[in-house]
Amino acid sequence: MGCGASQAAPRAAEPKAPEKDPAMTGGSMSSSGPGGAPPLSPPLAKPSTPPKPPAAPTSAPSRKATDVASSKESPKESTSASSPALNAPSKSASVASSRASSTRREQEAAAAATAMDDVQAAQDSQAAKDAEDARAARLAQLAAEAQAARDEATAAAEAQAAAAAAAAAAEAAAAEAARPIPVARDSPLIDAIRGEAFDIRDKVKDSLPSMPFPVSAAAREVVTLANQSANCFANADNLSALRQRAVAGLALLHMYGDLLRDAPQSPAAVAAAAAATGGGTAVPGGSAAGMGLHAATSTFRDLVAAMSAFARPYCGRGCVVHMLAADAAAEKAAFARLVSELTTLADDLMNRARNSRGWSGVPQSLSGRADDALLVLRLGPSYTDHLTKLQGAVKSGGGLDAVCGSPEAFLDSALVIQELSLGSKISKDLAVSLLTAHADRGPARLLQQPELRILWRTSFGSEADVPWSVWWEAFPAGIAKLPGFGMGPLAQKLGAMLADDFSKAAFQRHVLAASNVTPVAGRGLESEAGISAYALAAAFGAPLTDAAAAGFDDLAGEVAAALASAAVPIDGPYQLPPLPSLHVPREELAEKVAAALQGGEGGADGGKCRAVCLVAPPGLGKSTLAVEAAWRLVRAGGIRGGVVWVDLAGARTWNDVEARIMIALGLIKDNADGRPRIVSTLRACCSGSRPLLLVVDTIDNALRQPGAADGLWGLLGQVVEGCPGVRLLLASAAPVSLGDGAQVTTVEVPPLAPTAAAKLACLVCPDLETSPGEGSRVALAGRCLPLAVRLMCGLRAEGRLSTKDIEALGTNAARPHASSPLSSAGFAEITVGVIAGCLTALPTAHQVALLQLSALPPAGAGPETTMAALNAYSPATAVGGRAVLAALQRQGLAGTSALPGRRTQTVMHSLVRAVVVSALAPALDLTVRPQAEDRVATALLAAMATWGRTYGSREGGSSVLAAARAAQPEMAELLALLTRVNPRVSTNGGPPPILSGEVASAELAAAAAGQRLPLETIVTAAKGFNGDVAELLHGLGALPAMEAVCEALSAPAVGLVANRAYKVEMANVYRVHALALTAQGKFEEAQAHGNMCIHLRSEAARKNPNSPAIASANMCLAASYAGMRLFADAEELLRQAVDICLAAMGESSSHTAWALGALAASLEAQPTKAYEAEGFYRRALEARRTVQGHHHPRTIEATLALASCVRAAGKYEEAKKLYDTATVAALRVFGEFHAATAIALSGAATCTDGVVAAAAAEAAGGDVAAAAKAQEAQHDRAAAVMAALAMETADAASAAYGRGRNYTLQGRHKEAEVQYRRAVDLCGKTLPRDAQGREQAATIAALLALGGCLMEMGKAAEAQVVLERALNAKVRVLGTQAHPEAAAIARLLAAAAMATHRYAIAEPLCRQALAMAQHGVGMESKEAAAAMSEYARCMVLQGRHPAAEPLLRQALELRTKSDGEAAAATAAARVALGDCLAAQQDAAGAEPHYRKAYEVLTAAGGTREAALEAAAAAHGLGLALLTQSKAAEAEGVLKEALSARRKHLGPEHKDTGSTLSALAAALGDRGRYSEAEALFRADLEAAEKTLGPRHPNTATAMSALAGCLQAQGRLPEAEPLFMTSRNICTTQLGPNHPNTLTVTANLAACLAAQGRHAEAQPLYEAELEATKRVQGENHPDVATSLNHLATCLQALGQLDDAERAARQAVSLFLTALGDGHPNSALATNTLGLVLLAQGKASEAVTLLETAMTICDTRLGPQHAWTIATKKNLEAAKAAAGAK
Secondary structure, three states: OOOOOOOOHHHHOOOOOOOOOHHHOOOOOOOOOHHHOOOOOOOOOOOOOOOOOOOOOOOHHHHHHHHHHHHHHHHHHHHHHHHHHHHHHHHHHHHHHHOOOOHHHHHHHHHHHHHHHHHHHHHHHHHHHHHHHHHHHHHHHHHHHHHHHHHHHHHHHHHHHHHHHHHHHHHHHHHHHHOOOOOOOOOHHHHHOOOOHHHHHHHHHHHHHHOOOOHHHHHHHHHHHHHHHHHOOOOHHHHHHHHHHHHHHHHHHHHOHHHHHHOOOOHHHHHHHHHHHOOOOOOOOOOOOOOHHHHHHHHHHHHHHHHHHHHHHHHOOOHHHHHHHOOHHHHHHHHHHHHHHHHHHHHHHHHHHHOOOOHHHOOHHHHHHHHHHHHHHHHOOOOOOHHHHHHHHHHHOOOHHHHHHOHHHHHOOHHHHHHHOEOOOEOHHHHHHHHHHHHOOOHHHHOOOHHHHHHHHHHHOOOOEEOHHHHHHHOOHHHHHOOOOOHHHHHHHHHHHOOOHHHHHHHHHHHHHHOOOOOOOOOOOHHHHOEEHHHHHHHOOOOOOHHHHOOOOOHHHHHHHHHHHHOOOOOOOEOOOOOOOOOOOOHHHHHHHHHHHOOOOOOOOOOOEEEEEEEOOOOOOHHHHHHHHHHHHHHOOOOOOEEEEEEOOOOOOHHHHHHHHHHHOOOOOOOOOOHHHHHHHHHHHOOOOOOEEEEEEOOHHHHOOHHHHHHHHHHHHHHHHHOOOEEEEEEEOOOOOOOOOEEEEEEEOOOOOHHHHHHHHHHHOHHHHHOOOHHHHHHHHOOOOHHHHHHHHHHHHOOOOOHHHHHHHHHHHHHHHOOOOOOHHHHHHHHHHHHHHHHHHOOHHHHHHHHHHOOOOOOOEOHHHHHHHOOOOOHHHHHHHHHHHHHHHHHOOOEEEOOOOOOOEEEOOHHHHHHHHHHHHHHOOOOHHHHHHHHHHHHHHHHHHHHHHHHOOOOOOHHHHHHHHHOHHHHHHHHHHHHOOEOOOOOOOOOOHHHHOOOOOHHHHHHHHOEOOOHHHHHHHHHHOOHHHHHHHHHHOOOOOHHHHHHHHOOHHHOOOOOHHHHHHHHHHHHHHHHHHHHOOOHHHHHHHHHHHHHHHHHHOOOOOOOHHHHHHHHHHHHHHHHOOOHHHHHHHHHHHHHHHHHHHOOOOHHHHHHHHHHHHHHHOOHHHHHHHHHHHHHHHHHHHHHHOOOOHHHHHHHHHHHHHHHHOOOHHHHHHHHHHHHHHHHHHOOOOOHHHHHHHHHHHHHHHHHHHHHOOOOOOOOHHHHHHHHHHHHHHHHHHHHHOOOOOHHHHHHHHHHHHHHHHOOOHHHHHHHHHHHHHHHHHHOOOOOOOOOOHHHHHHHHHHHHHHHHOOOHHHHHHHHHHHHHHHHHHHOOOOOHHHHHHHHHHHHHHHHOOOHHHHHHHHHHHHHHHHHHHOOOOHHHHHHHHHHHHHHHHOOOHHHHHHHHHHHHHHHHHHHOOOOHHHHHHHHHHHHHHHHOOOHHHHHHHHHHHHHHHHHHOOOHHHHHHHHHHHHHHHHHHHHOOOHHHHHHHHHHHHHHHHHHHOOOOHHHHHHHHHHHHHHHHOOOHHHHHHHHHHHHHHHHHHHOOOOHHHHHHHHHHHHHHHHOOOHHHHHHHHHHHHHHHHHHHOOOOHHHHHHHHHHHHHHHHOOOHHHHHHHHHHHHHHHHHHHOOOOHHHHHHHHHHHHHHHHOOOHHHHHHHHHHHHHHHHHHHOOOOHHHHHHHHHHHHHHHHOOOHHHHHHHHHHHHHHHHHHOOOOOHHHHHHHHHHHHHHHHHHHO
């Protein structure tokens, strides 16, 4: 038999007399409840034995045990003492027989000995028997004595109890005789029974002064019911009938209140009170005496609450749909039950009044007026069955959907008009709109408030969300335009409430808080979040106040309540509960807490984080004190940064703790660690001047769980270290330590002061004030413990306990601690004892309801889940559920909690819950709580399914995630319930304990408390794990938590996996299990579960192989394959999934979008198929936008995925638009501190850099560096977010790469190197190689960027290592070297080798790059031209210009064919060829190439790169002209080159210095040395000013000035400049740097020009050795150095050494450059002069003739070298002729 809420009959039985077994006296049950709570005696079994903590053993039993033990030992002692005497004769006989010698005598002796042994044995046996008899006798004697003592003690106890009972009876009789005779009074309410609501209100107001408590409380509730009936929109006749009866009942209570107070209680109530207080037999007039009025009023208030719940659906315009859809029979039955129970109550009232002492004095007139009230109660208006008639009409109209689809015809019916009362308060037009809106499947369907639903539908249609500006255009003015009566006045009320910006801002805060969007710094403006239909539904889905629930002003009442709760002077998040209505301030203690939290920054605490820990056992009011202290700080303006309230009641895991904290901050959790986001958000909300208060309540639950404790301590440590503006307020049972970073003040919370406790007692039960000192008596009975006082007074207000009962209960609960000072443990035990007694005093219906409510999550549950626990699903059954819930809340056994903007939740104190579970479950029925858990799980599964469906639609998204996260405690409870695997407990068909009066065993109770859910519920859960729910779990970051759930559901004992009928359900479980494992990186395990899912779904869908279920299974398995880098396998599955989804659901489906996106990702991960990914990404994004809107989290993911793909393809402008779109959406949905926001910000900035780098457009005089600088702030913003989130993902690598690229564009290569290295490191960690060992594309890109950066910084050796790795990785990816991308990397690697002068390595690489390009893209491709140019450059750097020249000519020809003559690349090829010809002294050949390139590049213009290329061409052209003695023309060209290089490179750049030197030479050729010198001096001054005197570029400028002076012959002035320049270069750049070698050679030449050859010689030698080290032994530069040294040695007369050096130079030049190179002629000329000086004129003539031929052929007769060689030849010939 069930134990529903109405089963109260068994309580009427008389209690059994207590047994007299002393072992049971005083309540010696020793089993303890959960959490160490003291044991609780069952309320119905042995009510005379009160629940008590286990008593310590007394000393008496130990003494008795000692006596018994000693008595047991004494027989043994006597036995052992007699043994020696019995053994002595045996010994003498044995000695005598041993002396006999004959055999006969020996035999006789042996026989005699045997006989003696037998005798001895018999004697021993008899002795033992005697001892045993003596011992038994002694024990019997002791037992008799003990029994006599017990009988004596029992008789004394009975006599004492009888005396006490007699004394109590005498005292009660005396008190009875002393009490005045009660008097009845007339009640004006009799005249208002049939009146209107306004008459009732006035009459009640006038009568309140004469109404005692609790009648006055009931009167206010009757007024609420009257207002509901007056303001209802339909069913007014039935509500009026209930109202009349309620007023009649109230009138009787008012008239006969004193008589009822005087009347004796019912035996059941007396017995319950006696059981609660631990008394024995109930004493008449003792327990519960004087509580008759309270008990009657309590029952009456329960009925009025039920009537109010009955009226609730008719107090809004939504009643139209309710009347068409509700259960007509159930509603009629509910009405009849209310009328019947109220009539029964009235009869009982009259009977007890008649039995009171004052009845004889009641005037006849009063009795007659009371009869009028009784007549209304018995024969008042009957029920009018509107619903049955209306639903018959609906059935005739084709059903509710058909009626809502075409409501006009239905509403034309006269019956419908009459039954709906159309025309009174609801017009036909309004009814049409309501029914049409009900049928609407768009976003408006989410809104339960009918006015808002119609407004949204008519104003916004299918839009799921709108900007706030659009909302304020429609609301509240648009309300007046809605059809129906009263819309105009309602709009006016709302308009008056929302007339100013402050009120609108408060409204927005309320709506956004309901959607978990809190005003946190860094999220962007609140207004950017907009308003969604889901958020509006969450904010106004259910009434928030009693006034709104009573129907006062309908929507206007809700808005007014919302504005009041949101109008708090806090700038940041506001999550602070209100103070309890029955609250007694603890001023001094709250001030102490507030003062500890408000300490000044940087004061004595050293700037540490300030924290307060409230320490006390449960029940002493820690949470209430925390609320009071927080409100004190709020009102004082001390926490402008915000208040964040986190309740950890029932938190089991770190995931649960983390989710609760994030939801309090308005953050949507994902699968990443949430701690960085929490800390970053807190840091952004507050500062030293704007502190934020973080309250963590009930921290003990989390600290008892290892995983949760570790995570919580880690988070608090990070908050302490990283958020100095946060103030921590913790509530704990024990002190906590937060490390050195926090100053923790521990505040021990004591019991209330006696005056405060008395005040609390009077607040709960106001009539205590009427008796002086009675409130103090009650407070002291509860030891001033807040929870104990609240509960005892709550039951007194309900008439369950009297003041004497309360004192007895308090004494009984405190008895174990009577002889010792109370400690914290003692406080808890006393509170537990009080709770147990209070539970015992409750009626059975309330006990059952409490046990059902204990199945709710410890942190609370919403209205739907609460009603499910109470088995009150429908509006009709909710009538009783709401009534009993209201009664429990009045008594303090249950409560409500609501944070601003959040739904109201039902909560239960942890101690109350523990006692309920440990005592009521075994004493009532073991099936009550499991059945409630089952209903709770079913309700939560239904909510999760609804969230899943809505999350996949346009109106879902972040709002649904916020709602689901707000229900995190409920979801955690659901997962815990689903994880249970213990078997179901069978009751074996026997009657439940509630009927049998027995108590279940502890073992059975423990088993029942942890049993798994029924198979039906498990099947429901498995069915619910569909694709929509999987998407929701992904969005919630809850997939990892599902692993344990799926393992439990898969257990064979559960029965799901073993039943082949549940293939589909089991497949769902395997799918979610696989996704949960994938989310944790357990890909191999996920693969196994994915295969099982596919197998089961394939079996279940044999007739339909293209079922969408197959597609979802494929996607699940593909996810595990992708995690294992098996992208080809994943691709195959995903292509099948895409085909199935397209065929079954079409393109516009969230599941199709999921499949498309996953397929695109698998293709993108395969280098050979990456080009296909973009198209699928586009289709996925379009599907997401169509189905889910632009601001759905999944749409944001799809946008970022497409943006990344497009960016990788180099489409920066399009990618930037996508990233910008994602940035706006991510800021709105996730806030600043989220990975998606950081990725979008970084991607947008990187794409802007890409656009700038590609176009290099100059805007407003800017350049690439300036444009990149403009994006640096956004890069820094993204980097700050990623650092705050501790992101180490592939996206973080991409962001680091983008930031490094930004620095590169700014020329800040050192900073770029750091970012590139981070990108490479992160790629290595997060992007492992695939199954074939191939690197990801992002890894290769990061390596290339790092290599290029190192090259720019001159770290060519390091760059070579990096680039080699990049080349090898690229070749593995491509599978061949014959590819242009591999060729490009090979070119970069060759360049690195060339930069380190490792030409032996560089040259093969150049040839390899050329071969790669030619085989990969063709002989005449651009890539081939680039590779050929690089190969030629390698030759040039080796000084092998003749070998480079044909390569350069071929590259120019290829560029001309591929790019055209006017292309910049062609011009660059011409400049390279010109440089090669100029190096061979072929200025005439180089000039046309320079000139053509200069013309092309100048015409192109516009970009920095083009300007620099043009400057390079101009520089080369100027030098070529200068070499040909065309100084005038060269001057103009070089000035243009100098201007461009100064602008784009700066005056200190080496290229700028080279052009300046060339210009000075041109001026010098024209004799304008002063102008040249002025240029050099200005350049040097600028370098010294901007760079400093010791900068290498300053040394370059100094060397250039020295060269100018040297050209003028001002050698003494030039020499110190050369020397200083050399010292700077040697110090700053090193002795082997090219600049150092150049200035060394210049200094040596200066000294030689002054004839100081001895000083020049070591410089030349140093130059030679350094050049060998840098360039290698065979480089042409070594030949040049040898030539310099030979000239110096010749001047010093060291002719043999000079000859050797000159011959080496000639040999090197011939080897490297060939015999026709001008440089060979120069070295040959030097060797000829040395030979001539040695007197070898003939040999010298031969050499000089060879040099003359080369110069005349290659340089022309007018070249300076030709002229000089001709003079030398003539001198040699003259010497030879003379010789």
